[in-house]
Amino acid sequence: MYFVKTAQGQQAFKERHQDFAQRLRSAFLLFDGKRSLNQVLEATAAMGVTQADVMSLVDKGWLQLPDVAAPGLAPAAVAQPSTSALLEFALPVTDEEQARRRYQQAYPLAVSLTSKLGLKGFRLNLAVEAAMGYAQLVELAPRIRDATGDKAYAALHQALFSQE
Structure with a gap:
């Protein structure tokens, strides 16, 4: 599965919402619609990020499938803050x-x-x-x-x- 950030998720990230633990922030940065869930989980395994953690971000509306077009939710490519644009190019570090x-x-x-x-x-x-x-x-x-x-x-x- 591939996920992208929502505008709501970007806002929560920017405001350092209390539900965004440091390890979840690192995982959230990697979701760009090009990396699969498994790739992100592998890259953040050392931090202890699990599939349940990612699904909690989906449940909160901070991540979504790229083809979902719900009102108020926009893919990260549209709402990405320019200061963190470089993070989208970070290679998933698998080991x-x-x-x-x-x-x-x-x-x-x-x-x-x-x-x-x-x-x-x-x-x-x-x-x-x-x-x-x-x-x-x-x-x-x-x-x-x-x-x-x-x-x-x-x-x-x-x-x-x-x-x-």
């Missing part, structure tokens, strides 16, 4: 070793970029330093790109999202 390698490669780049921002990027730098894995670093990627600019961000993007 822990691949996630660990990408994290180890991208983390020093992210710290380097955000430390150069000085006081302007202090909070972002703290968030990067607190990132404990690939998924958390992917979530911070749009904020890093916005703060540093596309040219400086390119190396980090390559480390996080490139196909090996």
